[in-house]
Amino acid sequence: MSGAQDLSAGSRDDAHGIHGRDCYGDVDRVPELLARVEREDDAAAWDELGHRLVLEGDLVFPASFAALPRLVRLAPGSARARGLAGAIVRCGAGGHGCDELLAACAETIAEFSGLLDRHLRSRPDAYVPAFRDLLAAEGHYHWSAVLGDFSDDFYPVPCPHCAVEVTIAIGDYGRYSAIRDWNLGDVDRRDLRPASPEELSGTGRRMHETAVRDGHVVLADGLTHLFGRAECPRCASVFHIADEYEAANRPLM
Template identity: 30%
Template sequence: MLLVSILIDETMTNWSKLQHAYGSAVDLPAFLGALSPNAEDPVWDELWGRVCHQGTVYSASAPVLPYLLSAAREWPPVARVTPLSLAGAIVISPNVSGNHDLQPHRSTIEGLHRLATETTASIGLSSTDFIYLLQAVLALEGDLLWGQHLHRLASGEFEGKCTSCGIELLVGVGRYGSFVASEDWVNNRTVARRPLHPREVKDLDETARRLHTYAFAASQEEVAQWVPYVFGVGTCPACRKYFEVAEAIAAVD
């Protein structure tokens, strides 16, 4: 198994003074020294659970970023998705426990963003990996909406809220179709689903155009087809008023 070749200099980061989800961060050097390009390696669950536990970050979280960048630089595109996704989650997290200072790591974050953007041009990623990569790009830019929620495109469902009547919505975009429902449509196939209408590509906003362009360039045809629906319009099943899909998703936060 290929392990990331990082020399951990404990004189640069005093891990004993930092905290993660389970307490002292003195155990992080061992995990960082064992980072693997295999996304299924248990080291990733161990690391993620410590530095971004259920979306919360800690004083030991930001110091992990240089290690993630070093790993991602060494590995092929398909293996970069996990470290870049974790980096994005650390950068964009609004849930902070203790001192979480990103400022000393700005150059590292810029490097992570450049690498993530470059990796979007890679051919052969699964659609799921590609979506998580797109989310990492936006997270590393500080996009609080799509940097946290774009991954839902991989599962095919976003949570939403009607911007007129406030009813909770389930917005399907992806492999199961493009529609909106107000009840669980997975376990109850009789639930009414109203179709979504995609935005014309020429009318997409800057973020949506970039996502569409990245997908098209990487031959991610499905993702390219889905993006206009995420930024399209729908009709609320309850009040029958039109809503912007992106605004309905944003209204949940």
């Protein structure tokens, strides 16, 4: 089941207004719940909103986009609103059929992006989830979906030269490329070659500069490795990790 697959032309039109169909096909329940959370921080209403607007963690609906402007208005003072709005933006790019809905919310998403950037400057405890939401709001949906906190991260990458699957490890246990063996673990490890901050460009540079600005040392260091280079243990060729990982894993849009 895909929320995108369920979007009819009529439901797309609904998403531009106050109403839109949620995961049950209802058009009235979400506005009622939004009115409740606007009056008071109602935990039960928030829980139901989350379920109706983002089903099973990745399915979104016309009601999700219809609710986004109201969620963004609540977001400066509500962690629940920020989290739900972020989930909608992240998931909206995950399947076919949501392009029009995302485009209709462009101004709201731009507003949300600025809000998240200011929120990150305050160095919240839940920094990485908000960081991923900012990536999605800025259109970097792929990295928003896969980026970890570099405490226990693995990125499988096909070597562009010999096609063997190379495991890239970036975490507390080490920063290396290896061949993963089901019995022996990661074998023939090679140290990664991190990029210097001056070498970074594009998305990698933006991500790194934000993490440095906000004093998130672990994230900043992990990004220099992710956007650095690795040596293939099989053929000894050297390649750019992020380029190969993105090429192999970018979702179809």
